[in-house]
Amino acid sequence: MSLLHTKGFKELVRKYNVAAPRYTSYPTVPFWDLNEWSKEAWIKSLQYSYSTQGENGIGIYVHLPFCESLCTYCGCNTRITKNHAVEHPYIQSLLKEWGLYKGVLNDSKPRIKELHLGGGTPTFFSPENLRLLIEGLLGDEKAESVSFSFEAHPANTTYEHLEELNKLGFKRLSLGIQDFDPVVQKAINRKQTLEDVARVMDEARSLGYNSINFDLIYGLPFQNKETVRDTIEKALALSPDRISFYSYAHVPWLKPAQRLYTEKDLPQGEEKLALYLLGKEMILDAGYEEVGMDHFAKKEDSLFEASQNHTLHRNFMGYTDQHIPVQIGLGVSSISDSWNAFAQNVKTVEEYHAILNKNEIPVFKGHILNQEDEGLRKHILNIMCIGFTEWQNDFEHKSLVLEGLESLEKDSLVELSDNSVQVTEVGKYFLRNIGMCFDIKWIRNKKDEPTFSQAV
Numbered sequence: 001m002s003l004l005h006t007k008g009f010k011e012l013v014r015k016y017n018v019a020a021p022r023y024t025s026y027p028t029v030p031f032w033d034l035n036e037w038s039k040e041a042w043i044k045s046l047q048y049s050y051s052t053q054g055e056n057g058i059g060i061y062v063h064l065p066f067c068e069s070l071c072t073y074c075g076c077n078t079r080i081t082k083n084h085a086v087e088h089p090y091i092q093s094l095l096k097e098w099g100l101y102k103g104v105l106n107d108s109k110p111r112i113k114e115l116h117l118g119g120g121t122p123t124f125f126s127p128e129n130l131r132l133l134i135e136g137l138l139g140d141e142k143a144e145s146v147s148f149s150f151e152a153h154p155a156n157t158t159y160e161h162l163e164e165l166n167k168l169g170f171k172r173l174s175l176g177i178q179d180f181d182p183v184v185q186k187a188i189n190r191k192q193t194l195e196d197v198a199r200v201m202d203e204a205r206s207l208g209y210n211s212i213n214f215d216l217i218y219g220l221p222f223q224n225k226e227t228v229r230d231t232i233e234k235a236l237a238l239s240p241d242r243i244s245f246y247s248y249a250h251v252p253w254l255k256p257a258q259r260l261y262t263e264k265d266l267p268q269g270e271e272k273l274a275l276y277l278l279g280k281e282m283i284l285d286a287g288y289e290e291v292g293m294d295h296f297a298k299k300e301d302s303l304f305e306a307s308q309n310h311t312l313h314r315n316f317m318g319y320t321d322q323h324i325p326v327q328i329g330l331g332v333s334s335i336s337d338s339w340n341a342f343a344q345n346v347k348t349v350e351e352y353h354a355i356l357n358k359n360e361i362p363v364f365k366g367h368i369l370n371q372e373d374e375g376l377r378k379h380i381l382n383i384m385c386i387g388f389t390e391w392q393n394d395f396e397h398k399s400l401v402l403e404g405l406e407s408l409e410k411d412s413l414v415e416l417s418d419n420s421v422q423v424t425e426v427g428k429y430f431l432r433n434i435g436m437c438f439d440i441k442w443i444r445n446k447k448d449e450p451t452f453s454q455a456v
Helices: 007-016 040-055 082-107 127-138 159-167 183-190 194-207 225-238 256-260 271-287 301-307 349-357 371-386 398-410 425-435 441-446
Strands: 056-062 112-119 149-150 172-178 211-218 242-247 289-291 295-296 313-315 318-321 326-329 334-336 341-345 363-368 389-390 414-417 418-422
Touching: 007 040, 007 271, 007 425, 040 363, 056 082, 056 127, 056 301, 082 127, 082 326, 082 349, 112 127, 127 159, 127 418, 149 425, 159 194, 159 318, 172 183, 172 194, 194 211, 194 225, 211 271, 242 271, 271 289, 271 295, 289 301, 295 301, 295 341, 301 318, 313 371, 326 341, 334 363, 371 389, 398 414, 398 425, 418 425
Parallel strands: 056 112, 056 326, 112 149, 149 172, 172 211, 211 242
Antiparallel strands: 242 295, 289 295, 313 318, 326 334, 334 341, 341 363, 389 418, 414 418
């Protein structure tokens, strides 16, 4: 009998299907304290973190926002255009921003340990311009010392893209597939064929890419068990190294394009969960291992190995197999993390260029973590990454946290001891809800307006 049909599970879904953060950071962005943050404070925090931890390397995330068409499900910051003349000026601004950060760090050659290209659609850019960007960021840094990865749209990723990036050292690739069903693809305006994906997979493998991820989404308009089963079967037949099987985040108050379909078109509640359980069962039966929340990997993949040796980490990009404390985000809307503070860049391309033309780092808001934030972040990361956390007897918020956890314990989502909590097998479906028990900022400052997507 599947978990969906066990006694009481449907009631748990109804009870806990509330708006909840995904916890790619703590505090979450809606609860950043903007009054305590300033650009000067951010720079000071970054300098301190780099001086104490920079020798171990830093991570860079580059946001490339341009897309030729709008995927209506998408929650990312994008700019829709078919004008590829935008590529070169944007790259020049990215390299200028990186130059300003090198000045702040007082280091002309920071050791880059990880570099990820996200979007938008990174493969919107020509292979030649991507080379210009990467060489400008790395200088004479040896490619083999850096973990390279990029996101790609199968329909516009060419052999030349894959070849050029591979020559630069890229070995990891994430393909945004979402769903193979033509009706679903039409609703979300995300069009690529099985042949597109198979071609990119074959070309990437032939070039030496050793970690390929598929992004799939459940809860999209017009999905049902038959369409999800077909999508998962096709995905498994291509044998990616990792699969991210995400819950669709319906946030039309933030992304108006999601109003092109209605809630009536969406599988919700038990129906939506049934799609996840079906997909998860198929993925596990195919030999993949579950990693954290919504992620699956082959046993030989580094993400699964990290989950086994307790080095799995979660940041603004999701789960990662290593923790790099200093993360610098380049490009519009990118978020940087010094491990003591967050800073987010301005969200429009025009403002981004304008600020950089004044030789200023284009951040506009952020948060400085205090001691309370750091302690709570540790617990939430432990829940999201290893399903267990423990605290000292003097844990300031113990009574408030236990109040929430004891309710979850009654529903068998967690097992409590005096100073620790263990997530149960059933509780793995409700990690976001468990994390909320440690989210003191959310508990203190619940907002009336919509903030997060539903937990299920």
